[in-house]
Amino acid sequence: MEVLAKGKRFWRILFDALFPRTCVICQKPLGIDSSYDHLCDRCLSSIIWTNVQESENLFNRYKWETEERGQKIFFNRGMTCWEHSGAARQLILAMKYKGGNFLIRDIIAMIKQSGHHVLDFVKNSLLVPVPTHYFKRVQRDYSQTELIADSLSRYARVPVAKKLLVCKNHCAQTNLTTEERLLNVKNIFRCNESNIDKSTRIVIVDDVITTGATLFACCTAMHRRGFRDVNILTLSHS
Numbered sequence: 001m002e003v004l005a006k007g008k009r010f011w012r013i014l015f016d017a018l019f020p021r022t023c024v025i026c027q028k029p030l031g032i033d034s035s036y037d038h039l040c041d042r043c044l045s046s047i048i049w050t051n052v053q054e055s056e057n058l059f060n061r062y063k064w065e066t067e068e069r070g071q072k073i074f075f076n077r078g079m080t081c082w083e084h085s086g087a088a089r090q091l092i093l094a095m096k097y098k099g100g101n102f103l104i105r106d107i108i109a110m111i112k113q114s115g116h117h118v119l120d121f122v123k124n125s126l127l128v129p130v131p132t133h134y135f136k137r138v139q140r141d142y143s144q145t146e147l148i149a150d151s152l153s154r155y156a157r158v159p160v161a162k163k164l165l166v167c168k169n170h171c172a173q174t175n176l177t178t179e180e181r182l183l184n185v186k187n188i189f190r191c192n193e194s195n196i197d198k199s200t201r202i203v204i205v206d207d208v209i210t211t212g213a214t215l216f217a218c219c220t221a222m223h224r225r226g227f228r229d230v231n232i233l234t235l236s237h238s
């Protein structure tokens, strides 16, 4: 085993000499013993994790606030991993806009190492990524929500249904107020017909929850199709 570890370390040193690794957030070089391929320990230590109780409180607040606006909301429970600020925010932005789909491996490794309850949350569930509109997908060459759902699916050994929810129209949400966002996304998602049992526990997956408008519209689409146990999972929350 020791020989194997020494061999691995030798190749790591050689590989780092040829292709130096840097932290995608602070751009500083990563040491040979760095736990991750694209993130330094200093940046990682600044991430503020959100525990189960804090997640429950947060999603309950989303429920109250949305229902106070007269909107019906159709999800049971919500779970989120960390606050959308500082290094965590830059990490999500890099994954989303800078072709950083390679980051997902580090992100899943971080979640594993943190002992976060994501694994329990997705157990016995069907993962459904928030759909990305065709134009956005072409622009970025990948869908970050599918990427997250796929990786979680492998990590937690649960199935994923990528084409169950579809986006009917383009829905740019940036720079809109909460009310405008809720109106903008109201009817843009559709849950396709399928032979999936309607009692299946569904977990809708997104990278970040801001006002919740997009995710709640997805939950409504699932509810209209007859699913009654719909839940939400996001990496970060703002």
Ligand SMILES: [Zn+2]
Pocket (backbone or CB within 6 Å): 023, 024, 025, 026, 027, 028, 039, 040, 041, 042, 043, 044
């Ligand atoms: Zn860093």
